Amino acid sequence: MAKNLSGDLTVASANRLADGVVVFLDDKGHWTRHLEQAALARDKRASELLLARARAESFSVVDPFLVAVAEDEQGDLEPISLREKIRVSGLTFEAIAADAVRYA
Amino acid sequence: MPLYREGSLQPVDATGPAPLPLEEWLKAPMQAVSLANTDQPDALSMRLSRLKLVVLHFPKFTDGRAYSQARLLRGRMGYRGELRATGAVLRDQLPFLLRCGFDSFESDQPGFGVALARARSLFSVVYQGAEDNRATVALLRLRQHRQPAELAAD
Amino acid sequence: MPDTHFYHYDKYDRTLLSERVEQFRDQVRRRLAGELTEEQFKPLRLTNGLYLQLHAYMLRIAIPYGTLSSRQLRQLAAIARKYDKGYGHFTTRQNLQLNWIRLEDAPDAVAMLAEVDMHSIQTSGNVVRNTTADHFAGAAADEIEDPRVWCEIVRQWSTLHPEFSFLPRKFKIAITGSPNDRAAVRIHDVGLRLWRNEQGETGFEVIVGGGLGRTPMIGKTVRAFLPKDEMLAYLEAVLRVYNRYGRRDNLFKARIKILVHEIGIEKMREEVEAEYAAIKDSALKLDPQTIEAIAAHFAPPPLPHRPAISGEVERLKLEEPDFALWLKSNTAPHKLAGYRIVTASLKPAGAPPGDASSVQMEGVADIADAYSQSEVRVSHEQNLVLPHVAVEDLPAVYRALAGLGFAEANVGKITDIIACPGLDYCALANARSIPVAQRISNHFANLARQHDIGDLKVKISGCINACGHHHVGHIGILGVDKNGVELYQISLGGDVDFGKTALGDIIGPAVAADRIVEAVDALVRTYLDRREEGERFVDAYRRIGVEPFKESVYAAV
Ligand code: SF4
Numbered sequence: 001m002a003k004n005l006s007g008d009l010t011v012a013s014a015n016r017l018a019d020g021v022v023v024f025l026d027d028k029g030h031w032t033r034h035l036e037q038a039a040l041a042r043d044k045r046a047s048e049l050l051l052a053r054a055r056a057e058s059f060s061v062v063d064p065f066l067v068a069v070a071e072d073e074q075g076d077l078e079p080i081s082l083r084e085k086i087r088v089s090g091l092t093f094e095a096i097a098a099d100a101v102r103y104a
Numbered sequence: 105m106p107l108y109r110e111g112s113l114q115p116v117d118a119t120g121p122a123p124l125p126l127e128e129w130l131k132a133p134m135q136a137v138s139l140a141n142t143d144q145p146d147a148l149s150m151r152l153s154r155l156k157l158v159v160l161h162f163p164k165f166t167d168g169r170a171y172s173q174a175r176l177l178r179g180r181m182g183y184r185g186e187l188r189a190t191g192a193v194l195r196d197q198l199p200f201l202l203r204c205g206f207d208s209f210e211s212d213q214p215g216f217g218v219a220l221a222r223a224r225s226l227f228s229v230v231y232q233g234a235e236d237n238r239a240t241v242a243l244l245r246l247r248q249h250r251q252p253a254e255l256a257a258d
Numbered sequence: 259m260p261d262t263h264f265y266h267y268d269k270y271d272r273t274l275l276s277e278r279v280e281q282f283r284d285q286v287r288r289r290l291a292g293e294l295t296e297e298q299f300k301p302l303r304l305t306n307g308l309y310l311q312l313h314a315y316m317l318r319i320a321i322p323y324g325t326l327s328s329r330q331l332r333q334l335a336a337i338a339r340k341y342d343k344g345y346g347h348f349t350t351r352q353n354l355q356l357n358w359i360r361l362e363d364a365p366d367a368v369a370m371l372a373e374v375d376m377h378s379i380q381t382s383g384n385v386v387r388n389t390t391a392d393h394f395a396g397a398a399a400d401e402i403e404d405p406r407v408w409c410e411i412v413r414q415w416s417t418l419h420p421e422f423s424f425l426p427r428k429f430k431i432a433i434t435g436s437p438n439d440r441a442a443v444r445i446h447d448v449g450l451r452l453w454r455n456e457q458g459e460t461g462f463e464v465i466v467g468g469g470l471g472r473t474p475m476i477g478k479t480v481r482a483f484l485p486k487d488e489m490l491a492y493l494e495a496v497l498r499v500y501n502r503y504g505r506r507d508n509l510f511k512a513r514i515k516i517l518v519h520e521i522g523i524e525k526m527r528e529e530v531e532a533e534y535a536a537i538k539d540s541a542l543k544l545d546p547q548t549i550e551a552i553a554a555h556f557a558p559p560p561l562p563h564r565p566a567i568s569g570e571v572e573r574l575k576l577e578e579p580d581f582a583l584w585l586k587s588n589t590a591p592h593k594l595a596g597y598r599i600v601t602a603s604l605k606p607a608g609a610p611p612g613d614a615s616s617v618q619m620e621g622v623a624d625i626a627d628a629y630s631q632s633e634v635r636v637s638h639e640q641n642l643v644l645p646h647v648a649v650e651d652l653p654a655v656y657r658a659l660a661g662l663g664f665a666e667a668n669v670g671k672i673t674d675i676i677a678c679p680g681l682d683y684c685a686l687a688n689a690r691s692i693p694v695a696q697r698i699s700n701h702f703a704n705l706a707r708q709h710d711i712g713d714l715k716v717k718i719s720g721c722i723n724a725c726g727h728h729h730v731g732h733i734g735i736l737g738v739d740k741n742g743v744e745l746y747q748i749s750l751g752g753d754v755d756f757g758k759t760a761l762g763d764i765i766g767p768a769v770a771a772d773r774i775v776e777a778v779d780a781l782v783r784t785y786l787d788r789r790e791e792g793e794r795f796v797d798a799y800r801r802i803g804v805e806p807f808k809e810s811v812y813a814a815v
Contacts, residue, residue, distance in 0.1 A: 018290065019360035020314040062296050062310060081742050082690075083681060087312050091682045093693050096615040098344015101662055166301055166384065168424025172501045175421055180536065196285065196302055203420035215293070227277050229270045231414040233541045234421070240541070241270040241414065242548050249547065 009069050010047045011038035011077065012054035013087070014061035022087050023061060025054045031061055035077050035088055040069070105190070105210040110224075113217040123159045138190075141169035145176045148183075155185050160206070162191035171204045178205035178235040195219035199226050205235030262327045263559040263631060264396070265410045265552065267375040274417070275372045278379060282306050283365035290362070305385055305423070307378030308364050311685050317342075317359040317367060318381040321636050323391035323409040323433075324352035324643075328623035328632040333374040335619035341367045346619070348604060348612040350676055350727055351430070352390045352636045353381055357683055379417060384425045386416035386497070390432045392440040393637035396556060397599050397645040399591040403452050403460055405435035407553045408489060411544065415490050422497045426504035427512035429497070430469075439756030442638060444468045444477045445730060447514045448496060450489070451756070461485050464492060466526065467518030470724035474761045475515045478523040480530060487549065488534075491542040495534035499526070559631040564596030564648040574653050581656055583709050584667035589652065596649055600630070602642040602664040603674065607703035609663070610692045611677045612640030621662040629655050640676055641669065671708040672716055672782070673699045676727055680720030680737060681744075687720035689737025689744035694718055694774055701775045702782075711782055714795045717752070730754045732796040733781060734762040735774065744771045750781070750807060751799045765808045773815035780814035781807050 012025040023031040024038035032038065041047040047066055054064035067084045069077045079085050086092060106115035123129075123136035126143050136157035137148060148155060158177060160170035170189065177183040189201055190210040201209065202223055209220065230238050239247075267275070282302075289299040303309075307318040319334065326334075334354055338346045341363045342356040349355055359367060371377055381388055389409045396404045412431055416422070422429075434441040435452040443449025449465035462484040468477025484492055496514075503521075505511045518526050575582040589598040602622055604612050614622075622642055626634045629651045635643035642664070647655050659665035668674045675698060678684065680691030695718055702708055717731030721738075728734035730752035738745050746769050749762030769777045782795075784807050789798045799807065 015310055015313075018362050020310055022313050059292060082744065083312070083687070086681060090313065092690060093610065093682065093696060095343065095610070096345040096613055096618075098339050098616050100615045101617055101621070165298075166424050167506055168384075168422070169502055169506075171421045171424065172498050175498075194298060196298075197424075199418070200420040200423050226281055227274060227418065229274045229277075231274070231417050232419055241274075242545070243541075244270065245268070245551065246545060246547055249551065 008043055008047075009071055009077075010041045010050065010066040011035065011069055012041075012050050012064050013038075013067045013084075014054065014058065014064040017060050017062055020062075024067075025050070025057060025064070029053065029057050031057070035069075035079075038077065040071075040077065041066075105212050106216070107188075108209045108211065108217050108220050109207065110220060113221055115217065120156060123157055139170075139173060141167065141173065143173075145173050145181060148177070149181055152181055152183055155183065157186045157188060158183065159188045159190050162189060162193055162197075165192040165194050165197060167192075171200060174201075174204040174206055175235055195223075198223035203230070203234040203236050203238075263555075263557065263633060264325045264327075264406060265322075265555040271375065271414075272372075275375070275377055276369075278306075278377070278418070279365060279369045279372050282368060286361060286365050301383055301424075303361075303364075304383035305380055306364070306368065307381035308359070308361070309382060309685075311357070311679075311683050312681075313683075314358045315361055315364065316683065317356045317364060317378055318349070319354045319356070319371060319376060319378045320381045320388040321352050321354060321376075322388060322413050323395065323406040324393045324636040324638075325391075325395070325406060326634045326636065327374075328626040328634065330374045330376055331619050331623040331626070331634050333370065333376070335616035335623070337367055337370050338619070339616045340370070344617075345613055345615040347610070347679060348614065348636050348640050348642070350638045350640060350678070350725060351388060352393070352638060353388060354636070355679070357679075382428075384427050384429075385423055386412075386419065386425075386429045386431065389413055389416070390430070390441055390446075390638060392434045392436055393635045393643050394440060394590065394599055394645065395435060395635075396558060397592050397597075398436055398438075398440075399593045400438050401436045401593065402454055403435045404553075404556050405433040405441070405450075405452060407549070407556050408433050408450065408452075408462075408486070410552055410555070411490065411549070412493065415493070419497075422501055425497070425501055426506045427509070427514075429500070429514065431493075434756075437756065439754070440637075442727075442730070442754040442759075444756070444759040445470055445474075445727075445754060446477065448493065449477050452486075453483075455483055459485075462489060462492075464496075466496060466530075467515040467523070469513055469515045470727060470729045471513070472510050472722045473513075473516065473519075474724070474729040475519065476759050476761065477515075478518060480523065480527050487544040487546070488538055488542075490544060491538040491540065492530070492534050494537060494542055495530050498533055499529045503529070559633070559646060561594055561597060561631070561646055561648075564594075564650055566595040566649060568650040568652070571649060571652050580667055580705060581653070583705055584656055584665060585652065587667050587671060587709065588665070588669045589647075592646065598647050598649055598652060600644040600647045600652070600655055600659075601637070601669045602644065602659050602662075603666040603668055604641050604664060605668060605674050605699065606663045606666045607673060608696050608700045611675050611695050611699075614642075618662050618664065621658070622664065625655060625658045628658075639669075639674065641674070667705050668708055670713045670715070672702045672711055672714040672778075673708060675699060675716045675718060676731070677718040678720050678725035680718075680726075684720060686723060687737065688722075688739035689720050689746065689771070691718045691720040691726055691737060694735065694737070694746065694771070697775050698778055701779065711786070712794055714782075716778070727754070728752070729761045730759070731762060732794075732799070733778060738768055740768070745769065746771065746774050746777075748777060748781075748811065750804060751796060753796060763804055765804055765811060767812075769811070769815050776814045777811045780810040784810040
C-alpha cells in the first residue's frame with residue numbers, strides 16, 4: 001500500500017532534449033532514465049529546491065517539472081497521476097511490432 | 105537594441121529623427137513613425153511620401169500581425185522608405201521579414217548580422233509573390249513553358 | 259514518365275524542399291548546441307512537424323490531399339523502420355505520425371522524406387496546415403472535378419508564406435469536388451466545395467469558421483460562388499483579415515471561427531470582400547496555363563477497359579459471406595464501370611485505429627503496384643484506400659489485404675472507429691483513446707452483427723482538442739479527467755455529411771472507463787429495438803430523440 005498519496009512527495013522529471021526520452025533528476029544532479037534513482041523531495045520546501053535545481057541543470061533536457069509520487073513500504077516510487085504512470089511505464093496497450101502483420 | 109541593415113555584419117548606428125508613436129505623429133507628422141501592430145497602416149497614407157522611416161512592432165516573435173502591415177505599406181500603399189522591425193526579432197524570422205519588405209532590424213540575438221547576410225540565400229525559390237519582387241515558381245514555370253514556343257516562332 | 263498520376267515535383271519543388279531540410283538541420287544543430295532556447299526553437303520544430311509528446315518526439319508527415327504513390331508509402335515504411343519503432347499512425351488529417359523520433363535524427367528523417375518528394379512542413383504550428391481532400395478524389399463516381407488540383411495549388415501558395423507564418427492559431431483548409439462531401443468541409447477553418455452553377459460553370463463555395471475543439475462550430479458560407487482562378491486571391495484575403503484581426507490574447511479564442519462568431523459572418527464577409535477586391539486582379543489571379551499545367555499532373559491513369567461483372571466475384575460472394583460483406587462495406591463505385599474503389603481497413607478487431615507497421619505499409623504498396631496503378635490514399639477516417647481496382651481483381655485484392663489483416667469488412671460500421679492517440683502518447687491528453695477503441699472494437703467484432711447494426715460512426719478524442727472528431731461522431735466519446743480518474747463523455751447525433759453536418763448532443767454525466775463498452779452496447783440495443791426499416795442509427799436518433807438512449811445508457815452503467 002502506498003504510504004503517501006497527498007502529493008507531498010515529488011521527483012523532478014523532463015524529456016531529454018536529444019531524443020525526447022523521459023528522465024528524472026538524481027541526487028548528483030544527473031538526469032537518469034530510472035525513476036528509482038530519482039532525487040526525492042519530501043516536503044514543499046524541498047520540492048521547490050528540487051525544481052530550481054532541475055531548471056539549473058536543464059541544458060540537456062526540455063522544460064523540467066515536478067511529478068507527484070507515492071512511496072510504498074519497500075521505498076519504491078510510483079507516480080500518482082495516470083499521465084505520469086504512462087510516462088514512466090510506456091503504452092498501456094501493445095503496439096504493433098515493425099515486422100508484424102499482427103492482426104492477420 | 106542593436107540595429108542591423110543588409111550589407112553590414114555589424115550593428116549600424118541609427119540616424120535620423122526618432123520615430124513617434126502614431127498618435128503623436130498624427131498631430132505632428134515628422135519623417136519617422138512607429139506603429140503598434142494593431143494600428144491601421146492606412147493612417148499614414150496622407151503623408152506617406154514624406155516618411156523616411158516606419159517602425160513595426162513584434163511584441164512576441166510569434167505575433168505576426170506586422171507582416172501584414174508591412175505588406176500593406178509596401179505593396180498596397182507604395183511606401184518606399186525604411187521599414188524597420190523591432191521587438192522580438194529573431195534570425196529565423198529573417199526570410200519572412202525580408203520577403204514582406206522590411207529592410208532594417210533591431211535585434212539583440214547573437215549572430216544576427218551574420219544570419220542577415222545569409223538570409224536571402226536560404227531559399228532560392230519562392231512559391232508566392234511578396235514585397236521582394238522575386239519571380240515566383242509559377243512565373244518561372246510559365247516562362248520555361250513559353251520560351252520554346254517563342255523561339256520556334258522567331 | 260512520372261510514376262504517379264498526381265502531382266510530381268519539378269526542380270523548383272525539390273530545390274525548395276532540400277533547402278528547407280538544410281535550414282531545419284541548422285536549427286536543430288543550434289538547439290542542441292544551446293544557441294536556441296526551447297521557447298525559440300519550439301515554433302521552428304513545430305512548423306517542421308516535430309512535437310514533443312509524453313515519451314518521445316513525434317514527427318507528423320504531410321500526405322498532401324491524402325494521395326501517395328506505392329514508392330512513397332514504401333519510403334514511409336523505411337523511415338519508420340530506420341528512425342522509429344517500425345510503425346506509424348494515420349491521422350484524421352491525412353497525415354502519418356511517427357511516435358518515437360529522436361530530435362538528433364529528425365533532419366535525416368525529413369531528408370529521407372524529401373527523397374520521395376514528401377515533407378513535414380507546416381503539419382503543426384500556427385500556420386496553414388496540410389490541405390485535405392476527398393480521399394476518393396479522381397476516382398469517385400459522383401465527382402464533379404478533381405479537388406486535388408486545387409489542393410496542390412494551395413499547398414504551393416501556403417508553403418513558407420512570408421505573411422502567414424505566425425498566425426494567431428493553426429489554419430486548416432479542406433477541399434471537396436463531390437456533392438457527397440467526404441472531406442468534411444464544414445468543420446474546417448476554410449472549406450472549399452466545388453460545384454456547378456446554373457450557367458454550367460464550376461466554382462467554389464467558400465465556407466469559413468468551422469472547426470471542432472473546445473468551441474465546436476459549423477462553418478458559414480462567406481462566398482456562394484467563387485471563380486476558380488480567384489481562389490488564391492480569396493484565400494489570401496481571408497488569411498490577411500484573420501492575421502490582422504484574429505484574437506491573440508487567449509489561445510482558446512484564437513481560431514478564425516471565434517473571429518467569425520464575434521464579428522458575425524456579414525462583417526467577416528465585408529472585410530474579406532474588401533480585401534479581396536483590392537488584390538483579385540493582382541498576380542494572385544491564377545494563370546490558365548498554370549492551372550492547366552497542374553491539372554495535367556492529375557490526369558486519370560490510363561485504365562484499360564475491364565468487365566463490370568466478374569464470374570469469380572459472383573461465385574465468391576455466395577461461397578464466402580465475409581467476402582460478400584467486404585464488397586458491400588469496403589468497396590465503393592468508381593467512375594469507370596469495370597473498377598471499384600477499395601478501402602483497406604486499418605481497424606481490424608482490437609487494433610489501435612489507424613496504426614500500420616512497416617511490413618503492413620509495404621504490403622499495401624505491393625498490392626497497389628499489382629492492382630491499383632501504384633496509388634494509395636489516406637482517408638480522414640484513418641484507413642488506406644486503393645482507388646483503382648478492377649472488379650475482376652477484387653478477390654485477389656481481398657485475399658492480399660486479408661494477409662495483412664486489413665480486409666475487415668467494417669468500413670463505416672461500428673468498429674471502424676476514429677480515435678486520436680490519447681493519453682498513451684499525447685502530451686495534451688486527459689484520458690486514453692486507443693484502449694477504449696480496442697475494447698469497443700473487440701466487443702462488436704462479429705461482422706454479421708456489425709452489418710446488421712449498419713452505418714455507425716464512433717469517434718473518440720482524448721481531450722477537448724477533438725483530434726478524434728468526437729463532436730461529429732454518430733456516437734462521440736470524449737475523454738475527461740476528473741481528479742485523476744479517466745471518464746468518458748458521450749454525445750450523440752453528430753454528422754459530417756454535407757448538408758447534414760451537425761454537432762452531437764452530450765447525453766449526460768461522463769461514464770467510467772470500465773463501463774464504456776456497456777454504454778455503447780446499450781445505445782446500440784436501443785437503436786436496434788426502435789429502428790424503422792432502413793433507418794440508420796443517427797436517423798433513428800433524430801427521430802426519437804435523446805431520451806430513450808439516455809435512459810438505457812444510465813441503466814446499464
Ligand atoms: S484530441 Fe487531445 S488527446 Fe487526442 S490527440 Fe488531440 S490533443 Fe491529444
